[in-house]
Amino acid sequence: MNLKNEISRIIAHAVVSAVEDGIFPKEVSQVEAKVEYPRDQKFGDYATPFALESAKLIRKSPLEIGACLAKYLAADPRIGKVEVAKPGFINIFVSNSFLFNNLKEIIRQGADYGRSGNINPRRVNLEFVSANPTGPLNIVSARAAAVGDTIANLLEFTGDEVDREFYVNDYGNQVALLGASVLARIRELRGGQSVFPEDGYQGEYVKEIAAHIAETFADEINAIGDENRLIDFLAEKSVAYNLEQQKKDLEDFNVRFKTWYSERALHDKGAVLEARDILAQGNKSYTEEGKVFFRSTDYGDDKDRVLVRDDGRPTYFLADIAYHNDKIRRGYDLIIDIWGPDHHGHRARLSAAMKALGFSEENFNILIAQQVNLLMDGETVRMSKRMGRFSTMRDLINEIGVDVARYFFVMRSLESHLDFDLTLAKKESSENPVFYLQYAHARICSLFREARKRGVAYDPGESRRELLENEESLGLMKHLAKFPEEVLDAARKYEPHRITTYLMKLAQGFHKFYTEHRIITEDREQSISYLALSDAARVVMANGIKLLGVSAPEMM
RNA sequence: GCGCCAGUAGCUCAGCGGAUAGAGCAACGGCCUUCUAAGCCGUGGGUCGCGAGUUCGAUUCUCGCCUGGCGCGCCA
Numbered sequence: 323m324n325l326k327n328e329i330s331r332i333i334a335h336a337v338v339s340a341v342e343d344g345i346f347p348k349e350v351s352q353v354e355a356k357v358e359y360p361r362d363q364k365f366g367d368y369a370t371p372f373a374l375e376s377a378k379l380i381r382k383s384p385l386e387i388g389a390c391l392a393k394y395l396a397a398d399p400r401i402g403k404v405e406v407a408k409p410g411f412i413n414i415f416v417s418n419s420f421l422f423n424n425l426k427e428i429i430r431q432g433a434d435y436g437r438s439g440n441i442n443p444r445r446v447n448l449e450f451v452s453a454n455p456t457g458p459l460n461i462v463s464a465r466a467a468a469v470g471d472t473i474a475n476l477l478e479f480t481g482d483e484v485d486r487e488f489y490v491n492d493y494g495n496q497v498a499l500l501g502a503s504v505l506a507r508i509r510e511l512r513g514g515q516s517v518f519p520e521d522g523y524q525g526e527y528v529k530e531i532a533a534h535i536a537e538t539f540a541d542e543i544n545a546i547g548d549e550n551r552l553i554d555f556l557a558e559k560s561v562a563y564n565l566e567q568q569k570k571d572l573e574d575f576n577v578r579f580k581t582w583y584s585e586r587a588l589h590d591k592g593a594v595l596e597a598r599d600i601l602a603q604g605n606k607s608y609t610e611e612g613k614v615f616f617r618s619t620d621y622g623d624d625k626d627r628v629l630v631r632d633d634g635r636p637t638y639f640l641a642d643i644a645y646h647n648d649k650i651r652r653g654y655d656l657i658i659d660i661w662g663p664d665h666h667g668h669r670a671r672l673s674a675a676m677k678a679l680g681f682s683e684e685n686f687n688i689l690i691a692q693q694v695n696l697l698m699d700g701e702t703v704r705m706s707k708r709m710g711r712f713s714t715m716r717d718l719i720n721e722i723g724v725d726v727a728r729y730f731f732v733m734r735s736l737e738s739h740l741d742f743d744l745t746l747a748k749k750e751s752s753e754n755p756v757f758y759l760q761y762a763h764a765r766i767c768s769l770f771r772e773a774r775k776r777g778v779a780y781d782p783g784e785s786r787r788e789l790l791e792n793e794e795s796l797g798l799m800k801h802l803a804k805f806p807e808e809v810l811d812a813a814r815k816y817e818p819h820r821i822t823t824y825l826m827k828l829a830q831g832f833h834k835f836y837t838e839h840r841i842i843t844e845d846r847e848q849s850i851s852y853l854a855l856s857d858a859a860r861v862v863m864a865n866g867i868k869l870l871g872v873s874a875p876e877m878m
Numbered sequence: 879g880c881g882c883c884a885g886u887a888g889c890u891c892a893g894c895g896g897a898u899a900g901a902g903c904a905a906c907g908g909c910c911u912u913c914u915a916a917g918c919c920g921u922g923g924g925u926c927g928c929g930a931g932u933u934c935g936a937u938u939c940u941c942g943c944c945u946g947g948c949g950c951g952c953c954a
Contacts, residue, residue: 356894356895358894358895358896359894360896360897361893361896361897361898361899361900362897362898365897369896369897371895371896371935374896374934374935375934377934378934384934407897408897409896409897409934409935410934411896411897454954456954491954493954494953494954495953495954496953496954497954499953521953585954613952624880624881624950627952628951628952629952630952631952632952633952635952637951637952637953638952638953638954639952641954642954663882663883663947663948663949664948664949665949665954666881666882666883666948666949667881667882667949667950669881669882670881690882690883692882692883692884692947692948693883693947693948695947733890733891733892733902734890734891734892735891735892737882737883737884738883738884738891739883739884739946739947739948740890740891741889741890741891742890743889743890746890746903752916753902753903753916754902754903754916755901755902755903757916758902758916758917760916761914761916761917762917764914764916765913765914765916765917768913768914769913769914771913772913772914773913775913776913811894815894819891819892820892822892823892823893823901826892826901826902827901830901833917833918834917834918834919836913836914836917836918837909837915837917837918837919838918840912840913841913842913843913877914878914878916
C-alpha cells in the first residue's frame with residue numbers, strides 16, 4: 323500500500339469520471355496528475371497542481387476546475403477533506419479512518435511494513451567499494467560501503483534481488499609495486515640494505531604486512547632466488563593479506579558481499595582478450611600505430627580509448643569492459659556501479675562500452691561517491707595510501723562506532739562532498755542524530771516493559787480510533803503512512819539519505835507525542851490505543867533503521 | 879583549456895517546477911515528586927553565489943559568468 327500512488331490513482335480516476343460526465347474535455351485525461359507534499363500542513367497531506375496545469379486545456383479557471391474535481395475526490399473513503407486554495411491547488415486531507423486502519427496494518431505486517439512486492443523482481447548487480455587490495459580501506463571506501471549496502475537493502479526491500487559485488491584489482495602495476503615495497507621492508511627487517519622502490523607504498527602498514535609475511539612464509543621467501551618471481555610471490559601474499567583485512571573491516575561494518583570478483587581471474591581465463599575480439603568483430607575498434615582503440619566517440623565519449631597498448635598488454639579499461647561483459651552474461655537486469663571520485667572521468671567511456679555491448683543505457687548506472695574531507699581537530703587530513711598518511715576505515719569504526727559512522731555517511735546525498743569531522747563525531751557522540759532515532763526506539767520498548775510490569779494486557783485490536791484523534795497522534799499516524807512511499811522513492815532514485823530525513827521526522831513526531839500524552843494510565847482503552855500507536859512507531863523506526871544497517875537498541 | 883561535483887542560517891547539510899525555504903549542531907530562555915530529560919517547548923539567525931532565459935509560478939529546469947574541491951595516464 324503506497325499512499326502517494328493511491329492518491330495519484332484517485333485523482334486520475336476522478337478526472338476520468340469528470341470527463342465521462344461531460345464536465346472536462348477528454349484530452350484532459352492525458353494530463354499527468356502530479357501529487358506532492360505541501361510545505362505547510364494547513365494545505366493538506368497531499369496536494370495536486372492538476373487544476374493549474376490543465377486550466378488552459380479545460381478553459382476554466384483553476385479554482386473552478388478544483389471545485390469540480392473536489393467533489394469527485396471526496397467520494398473516496400480514504401480521503402477526509404478536499405480544499406481548493408488560492409492559485410488553484412487542490413489540497414487533500416487523508417481520512418482518519420484510513421490512518422487508523424493503516425495503524426493496525428503496520429502492527430500486523432511488522433518487519434514487512436514498507437516492503438513492496440514486485441511481480442517481476444529485477445536481478446540487480448551492485449558493485450561497490452572495489453578498493454585496490456594494496457592497503458587498508460580508507461574513509462571514501464567506508465562511505466561507499468555504507469551507502470552501497472543501504473541502496474542494496476532498499477532495492478531488496480522494494481522487491482528486487484540484489485547481488486553485492488566487490489571487484490578485486492589484483493592485477494597490474496600497482497600490485498607489483500606493492501610486492502616490491504614489501505620486499506624492501508622485509509630486507510630491512512632482516513637487517514639488510516635495500517632500495518625502496520620509487521613511488522612505492524610508504525605506509526606503516528606495509529611494514530606490518532612485511533613482518534607478517536616474512537614470518538609466515540620464511541621458507542618460501544628463502545627458496546625463491548629470482549627477484550621478479552619473489553616480488554610476484556610477495557605481491558600475491560600481500561594482496562591476500564590485505565583482502566582478508568578488508569573483508570574483516572567490511573564485515574565489522576555490517577557489509578557482506580556475495581561475490582569477490584578477481585581481475586586476475588578475468589585475465590587468466592582469457593575474458594579480457596575475448597572482450598577485445600567482441601569489439602573488433604562488431605567493427606567497434608580499430609588499430610593505429612600498433613595500438614587497438616575502441617570507437618568510444620561513436621557512443622558519446624570525448625575521444626577514442628586505448629584497449630591494447632603497442633606492446634600487446636591490455637589496458638585496465640579493456641579488463642573493465644570484460645568484467646562488465648561478464649556481468650551482462652550473468653543475466654542481470656540492472657547493473658549499478660558505485661565509484662570513487664577519482665574514477666568519474668571513466669564514466670563516459672564505460673557507459674560507451676556498455677552501449678557497444680548492447681546493454682540498455684537505462685539499466686546501467688554509475689554512481690559516484692564524492693570525496694570525503696576528513697577533519698581532525700578542525701584540520702583537513704590528507705588521505706593517500708602512498709604518502710602513508712591517511713586514516714582508515716578501521717580507525718573510524720574504532721573511534722566512533724559502526725552505527726554513527728554508517729548513519730553519518732548515509733545522511734548526506736552520495737554525490738555531495740562530505741566534510742567529516744572525526745573529532746566532533748566522537749566528542750559529541752551523545753548528541754548525535756543517530757542517538758535521537760535509537761532513543762525513540764528504546765523509549766518505546768521501555769514503554770512496553772512498563773506496561774507489562776503494570777499488567778496491562780496489550781491487544782492492538784482493542785484500540786479505538788476516537789481515542790487517537792488529537793493533533794500529535796494524527797500527525798504521527800500520517801507520517802507512518804508515508805513510510806512505504808518514502809522507501810520506494812529512496813530505492814528508485816538511489817537516495818538513501820531520504821530515509822534518514824524521514825526517520826528524524828518520525829523520531830521527532832514520536833517524542834512530541836510522548837511528551838504531550840501520558841501513555842499508560844488508569845484508562846485501559848486509552849492506554850491500549852496509545853500503546854498501539856507507539857507500537858506502530860516502533861515497527862517503522864525499526865524497519866527504517868535496519869535499512870540503514872544501524873542497530874535499534876531496546877534499551878539505552 | 880576540458881570534464882565532474884558543489885555554492886541555501888555562524889557550522890554541517892535537507893529541500894520530487896509550486897504556496898510564508900527547513901533540520902541537526904552551535905547561541906539564548908523555559909520544562910523532570912508521575913511511562914527513559916540521549917527528551918520537549920520557545921527565541922534569534924537567510925539578497926537560496928551572480929546575471930539572463932523558459933514558465934501562470936524558479937532555491938529547483940536551461941544558458942552564461944564567479945568561487946571552491948576533484949579528475950583529466952596507453953596506473954589500477
